[in-house]
Amino acid sequence: MPMEGGVTTADALAGRPGPVRARWAWGHVAVGLTLVAIYGFGPVPWQSPVMALGIVLGMVALSVGPTRNLAPADRLPYRLVRAAAGLFIVATIIRAVVPSTMATPPTAIALIPNSFVVPAYLCLGYAFLVLLRRRRAADDDPARVDAVLVGLAAAFVTWTFVISPAVYSADLSALQVLDALFPIIDVVMLILVAQLMLAGGVRQAALWLMIVAAACMFVGDLLFTLRDAQLIDISQTPSNAAFLLMFVLIPAASLHPSTRTLVQPQKIVVRDMSKLRMTVIGLVVVVPTIITSLMPAGSVLNDLVRAGLCAMIVLSVLGRVVRSNNSRVRAELMTRRRATHDALTDLPNRELLSETVAAWADRATTEHLEISLLFIDLDRFKMINDHWGPEVGDELLCAVAGRLGEQVRAEDVVARIGGDEFVIALASASHERLAESLADRLLVEFARPFRLSVGEVVVSASIGVAKSAGGAHALELIRDADTAMYKAKGAGRNAYAMFDTSLREQIRDRVKLEQALRGALDRGELAVHFQPIVDIVTDELDGFEALMRWNSPELGFVSPVEFIPIAEETGLIEEMGAWMLRESVRQLQEWLDVRGPDARPLHVSVNVAVRQLSDGSLVKLVDDTLRESGLPPRALWLEITESGVMADIEAALLTLNALHALGVTLCIDDFGTGYSSLSYLHRLPVGIVKIDRSFIDDVGAAGANEPIVRAVLAMTHAMGHRVVAEGVETEVQRDWLRAQGCDLVQGWFYGKAERAEDLTSWIERPVPA
Known part of the structure; x- marks a missing residue:
């Protein structure tokens, strides 16, 4: 500069x-x-x-x-x-x-x-x-x-x-x-x-x-x-x-x-030989030869010097040809290696892996071989990149490549085919369980820390295993192992799963669902339903939880359990979540206008996805939405999950503190189902704790979860938080929670989530005596 x-x-x-x-x-x-x-x-x-x-x-x-x-x-x-x-x-x-x-x-x-x-x-x-x-x-x-x-x-x-x-x-x-x-x-x-x-x-x-x-x-x-x-x-x-x-x-x-x-x-710079350079080399060879031929013989020494120089010129030209050919061969080999090997780890890439598996498949039938692929994906690798930077991420990938290479035989192939995705290819007799044995060893190896420049780092892996007796195409086998890997991730990570044909049907259904979900918002297929949240002491309406629903013309009603995870994985949740926030705030403001200023204030509770929580634009979105609608910030509750916060606690705290500064109310959703919340709850600027429905099922009937619910109520009240119990479906559950001092409840006992036009009775409902 x-x-x-x-x-x-x-x-x-x-x-x-x-x-x-x-x-x-x-x-x-x-x-x-x-x-x-x-x-x-x-x-x-x-x-x-x-x-x-x-x-x-x-x-x-x-x-x-x-x-x-x-x-x-x-x-x-x-x-x-x-x-x-x-x-x-x-x-x-x-x-x-x-x-x-x-x-x-x-x-x-x-x-x-x-x-x-x-x-x-x-x-x-x-x-x-x-x-x-x-x-x-x-x-x-x-x-x-x-x-x-x-x-x-x-x-x-x-x-x-x-x-x-x-x-x-x-x-x-x-x-x-x-x-x-x-x-x-x-x-x-x-x-x-x-x-x-x-x-x-x-x-x-x-x-x-x-x-x-x-x-x-x-x-x-x-x-x-x-x-x-x-x-x-x-x-x-x-x-x-x-x-x-x-x-x-x-x-x-x-x-x-x-x-x-x-x-x-x-x-x-490798370039074709220019015409000028070719001309000069040609003259260098031709001129001395012509001079030697035309000039008469002289003394022995003179003739020997000229002949020696001519011979050296010819040999130099020959050497240049040989050298050029060797350079071309080396360049071709280097080009081939760059095309078939990963630049970071120097492992074979997807192309070379596919070629190797295809070659094995040609021999599989005659030699009775079974080809096995282990698809290895590092769990939460993005967190390492975000926390320490891509350089440390690259260090980890190289360390993983080295450790994988130590666990395989000389004839096996270890390849890197994506960001944090590795594949190990094995060929063995069909009666051997090499793939399963190797998967077990790898999980043990990943439990050992990797020594990096920032210290010791532990990362787990999800492994998918697919096998073939030679009939499957290489890319199909990689796809099947990839499918099995996602099964392992879905089972909680740090595990391996075997591929079976039913997984292929699941993947096909998932792809179909994902394609239908893209554009569902633009086509008007999404809707917001609202479930009442009631003051347990007075049975008076306190607010609503906004829940997203999808009714596809092609697939019919699709459960949020199915499409929300797909929306989070694909990033669609950010656009969908922003739309639901605006729609929920607009609807609540409309209800408040109907009820008038003298009625009890209501709130609307909106779920925040993990992607939204890690996106710095969430705070601006909330602030802009509140300003446009005129809704008081305290009337907006934002629900976050324990797992969403713990994915990156420091980054989440920055966003949550900024939201708290706006005046909105923050809620911990599904409390008790995630990480050890007791050690982190005091750090979060939350005002509401929602007890997951799984703890409410057996309360009031001397159930095993009653002591847990009592402890949660006592702890959260001691911290100054209010408690919402989810999934209240019976009068017995309601009465027991009321006796324990719970603040708010929601569940089918009071009503399911419905469209806004179907909740008029709740909005116009008189205050109970």
Whole structure:
């Protein structure tokens, strides 16, 4: 992220100033090109000052650019370049001070500047090598071979037309022959720079500046060698101008912000070979071959060198073909693995699992095999993700994958086919009970904590087991195991269940029910029924509980026990619950308007689903509904279940406290059927506790639940809560509850849940004497 003055956040954290702007690099190039032009075409007396000025500007740029653009650990290549530049400068000064060192043919004194030039080349070559190592994307990058091909071709041409004539010329001195070997260094440089150019990754300005600089160095050395060997008759100006241009471009590369890309590993980009690259490789092979064929035979050494270079070119091309083929095979294998394995756990995915099961099915009949699948789903995995975050969730999935792998045989398959869903596939003799035995072991294993970065975490699993003697399709077998897993979840989780055909019918009915439920609200098939809640002391109406009912034209009346769980699982409950809240509040306000301000206030009690409780929009929905209807907040009761609260107690408390702040009354529904409510009830901002009907059935007849109901009444009253007893169906139950001090009751003794238009008698009912 940019900061003021062009300094990035990364720069600030690294303790270095911001990068140099690109215009400074191009400005340096413009000034440098001007100096090169003056040096090449201007008056001779100007050459030395122009050369000196170019060198000074280059050294300044080599100091400023890396300091501003690179972290200290990335500046090594440019430190080497500065060392090389310093050695070149020393050699240049010696040649300027002692003109005889530049005499043609050279004398022994020419060795003095050359003793600085050779180390300078070594420093420069090592700098290019460091850049290449840092930038290179992969070891099998074809740029390596292509660069070697370019270098070999350059070596062949250089040997044939430069080195060989110098070595075998009778007119040249030993020093001239030695100078003629300098292009060998340039060939090595060319190989390194060619790799930088051909390697994958971004090719930005700094890279192109470096490539052109290396080309200038090669041209300058070539001209110097040809002149020194008296193979061409030119002055020193062209070669010196080429060197000066190199001294402009390399510092410009260090100044440009993109110089960072030269020291950073580049992502390899796989692309088809370009026509230009194919042409260059073709010329590299063809030109040396043609030259070798056309040129007459010379000395044995000369012919052997040319033949050896040609052979190396051919072998390099062959190596490139082999390497390319191997890379293609490896890429295909990697692509295949990515397509058939889970990226997080590296387990086989659904595709590979299906292929394996299908292959087993082909052998099942002849080898009398039974194929078994264990479908494993982690219980309440979402709670772990929500509490600790997805990173810890991923940790847990990897730990589960490892533990599952420890429990199976080498020939079994452990696969991950979904978020927290795993499948183990087994093939065994039909008389063996491997699947059942493994399911038992896995339940024991899941009882042991998983050691994660946040500490020890325990998670249970629901397991579905399906078997086939080979007739079932792989996907059908996975589906059957999945169906059995849901049976295990429905039985209370942390268990395994075997698949049978009746489950398939249940799933088909469930899917049919789910499809019919989608759109039921829009089609007007849902209705709100209201059951009276009565003051047990006066038998006076205190309010109603709103209950959702569904009458489908296709399926008829569908029990809430059947469609509410489906609505919660699919998320439909949020839209349905919001509709029921608005409809219930609207209806209660209508009744209050009919009864008038002097009548006893009524309330309406609306159930809140677990999904609604965990949704932050519930508070706004309630607030908006109350404001739109004008209903007093105290007239709205919201019923929550113990299991809904305990699914995520901290998140639930945030929502419940916000609702309590609005003034609505909160109720604990089905009290006593869920978690240990005694330890949490004091933390919840509730005003009403509803005793579940299962505790009311036998009260008044010396039933076993009477002590429990007495204890609940005493405890809740001590906390200041009121109590509603559900499921009151007899006068005996009513009288016993009244004697125990219960506050409110509801049940068929007073009336069932009915449509609003059928409750007129309750609304108009006079107050009992």
